[in-house]
Amino acid sequence: MVGRNHTGKSSLIKSLFTALGARPEGSLDRWDKNAVALVRFSVNGESYHALQQQSYRALFTADGRCLLATAAASEWGAAFADLIGFNLVLTGRNQEAVGADARAFFLPFYINQDGSWHANWSTFPSIKQYKAPVQPILEYFTGVKPPKYYETSALRDIAQAALRELQREQKLVLHVRERFGKTLPLSGPKTVPDIFEQDVSRLTEEVTRLNRQQEELRNVQVRDQEVFDSLQLQVQMAREALRTYDGDASFLRTEPHDTLTCPTCGAEHNRTFLDILHYAEDARVLRELVIRLQADSGKVGKELERTRRRLHELDRSYWDISQVLEVRRGDLKFDDVVKSMGAEVAFVAFENELRGLKAQIDEKLSAIEIYEAKLKELTSRKRSKDILGLFRSSYAQARVALNLPIVDTKKLRLTSRPDVSGSGGPRSILAYYAALWATSFGEYGSFVVPLVIDSPQQQGQDETNLPKMIEYVSRNLPEHSQIILGIEAATSEKFDHVIDLSEPYQLLKEGEYASVNAVVAPYIEQMYASLFSGSEEQAR
Template identity: 25%
Template sequence: MKKLRFKELIIISLVESSARKINLDADVNVFIGDNDTGKSSFIKSIYYALGATPPQVHPEWTQIMPITILKFAKDDIIYNMFRHGSYIVLFNENYEIINTFASIGNELSPYYEDFFDFKLKLTHSTSGELKTPLPSHYFLPFYIDQDVGWNKNWNSFDRLTEFKGWRKDLIEYHTGIKPNEYYILKAEKILMSELGKEITSELNALERVYLKAIEKNNSVLQVNIDVKQFEKDIEHLVIKLNEIKDIENKYRTKILDLYNEKAIIDHHIKLAESTIKELNKDYDFAEQLNETIECPTCGAMHPNTFAQRYIIAQDENRCYELLLQLNQEKGKIEAKISKENVELEEYSYKKNEIEAILNQKREEIKFNDYIENVGNSKLVDALKDELSILRNRIADIDGTIKNINKKMRKYVSGELQEEIEGYYFKLMKSFLFKLNVNKLKEETFKSISSSIKENGSDLSRALLAYTYSVLLVMEKYSSTYKCPIIIDSPLQNEQDDKNSVKILEFIRDHKPEYSQLILSCVDIHGVEFEGNIIELTDKYHFLSKDKFGEIFAEVQFIIDKAMKI
């Protein structure tokens, strides 16, 4: 069984010198606390640590620029994920770097294709490319967000609409209606179809040339060169070539400027690293000194106080934060360099094409002489041969697509879909009854892809029934990883005491057997949970300044490795 389990989450802010470490190594983890104790900020940070984007984050949380370090087990193998902003580092159990990621969409998402066996491909809304969706899409069924998750199903992460038609494909993927193998074949089919379109376009153009040739009443085809038109064509191509060369030069200048920026940042990184090392020495030295220090200039004695050592430590924290920011900037610049190089290559390709056309134009006069000497028959024969080659290629592609369709049909079973939909519907009816949702019409939730719509306090209970129905369908039919279920503040929309108890007991009693549960709420209304119960009591201070020194000492080597100090 493919299973993901969270072990521990450390959140540390170098900006305000605060931190917290939470043990998550239990089947059930319940966080209880009043509003403003930081429950939601913590809950949002868990899947955020793995690259998913929460829909809303409190601005004060963003300002402290938290670092997250999540320890998790995938198939009983321990990993650690470091994240600061968009910079992510994956470590193994011994904190050896496996991979680093400067971009979630372009680097982390493709990595998850193999890491989590996430073979679904969707069309990107802007580029039109067929790509692996985001971590937000992969973890979506397992998370209900406090801010938006209780208003609409399949809605608890941001950036979901970056892909066209994502909802239907994602639901069919996660629920097992269409498995991984289907989407691997679908991606292959799309690529083959695009290739077929290109070759068909080439074939159509060549057929037009062929028809013109045979229309000459089997006489010699005269390829007359219009000198004036020829000169105009050459002039146009030269102008276009010069324009592209100018654009190439601009790209090269821009890339050079980016490399200069990167060199400056590299220099600043070295300075920050050097400063951190020196501050470490100063701190160690200050701790070893006597209670008083003699001034080397005037001979006066000064107390070697904790406050002075704390100032050194604060300087070190600021340097770490600066170093993190510099590494993020460096990652962004490297991404820009990569993008500019790709675009430069495209223009270089266009330039080469035009240069090839110019060479071809220069050969046209010679070609005209050749046709006059050899005659139309050989030209027609050559066109026939080329047409035959293209038709054979199209036939091969059509055959490949037919074979792919045949393989895809093996993974699309009407009986299986009907079975899954029936199982979902049975669960949904049962769960709605248990959660005291009595007015929701069956036709509004009969399909597993339904959008759940209700009013008042019934809406959040209906959404909870739907979420658990889908999770139990996934447990039975899906090949995706069994990821931890995270539910933030389920007692929404002024639930009365009776319904509050029903909600909490339902969450506890119907949890999929092999899934970990992380629950956050203000009050559990006397409902007993076996597992890790954590009470949060400090208003406005989820992270602790008092624990910062201890936690920072524990994770400093991880930060050093992540920043390659």
């Protein structure tokens, strides 16, 4: 992309990443925050579309089928990671394990004009929600800890969790058997009649408590139902207004009238492009209102459903206890039940249970041992040495090609991001990224990710070094990689496609609105229809 300042290079590039769930560092001057972005991308040869407006995103297949529509960043992040097979696990700020999303996926492959040309990793500001994410991200893509490592680690963690549960159950059974042996030895069963009377008294008190809880929950249910009905009515009214606005907007776009006549007073008004945009904005606000109201309705509906379930559980408990009380007030005694069973039967049952638990525990221990061996193989010293060697040699070669002095790379780590002042700083950063890319696309890498550079003209690159940087990007980056480069002036270097931007603050052109709207509008309609449908289901 070629264009001088304010022609929209960074706006276009940032919109690509924002649409895919990774909002970059840097604000966009005079960029409409309500702008719609539609991005076509492919995964393993299969095409998809991502649509984004504000916090709303939707994912579509190549034939336009909506796979997901959501306003939740976490839901989008999980869906995007699942789609591309990105299984990296990072640590959250509260020490919890968190699945990485698009920000982590694109971090090593995007040089952002506003956050990537210096010593710190500031490409995506919200990446800070993770604790120390850079090293595991770089190790993942370069192959130090590849996707297979995290897949195997997840299987090991599942096996370990199952093992802990089995061991807890084993401990509990042993404890119960021991207590049972003390209370009811093999010489025969024993009961205490006084305990039976105490049980009857306790159950009577429980029924009284349940009655009180039932009354309280019924009052809550009535209040929740009133709020739910009110929200549903508001949703219905907002959707009716939206249908009216959609009709008006369609009329403005399609009917060939130079003037519009008010049906009430007969006054005539000019139809301007701005009118169309205003109607589009009104419709967007109404859509957002419907989604919010339905989301609120969904929350209240869930509370109402929880209250109903609690009432149902109380009713069931009340009935069960009442039945037990009725039986216990009859002639049946605990002694009759206990004396009909021998203690030998109970101890045999304990032994059978413990034998089965031991077999399952042994099976899990064996599986964990296999997983541990695989993890050790995936992180072997030789593998790490090979990867680090490729990274160091690639960095040294890139520095020479970018007209930088030779440095000692023996102690260079994947996270050794250059901190160099002056015009050499940006070239050192480009050399560093180039080394990461060469390693990630090498023998141990698992992903081929687009490489985005915006823009090499940093910190006073002169007429010698700026062409060197552009030449390096054009000729020396990994073969078969997709490269997106933003520069201020035309270059003699060859690129497959050139987007020439010439008008300041006119990336989106009025004359192209109709044709672009024809492409984008069906996706927008599907996204909001899906969001409406999803929030309605929540409301139920």
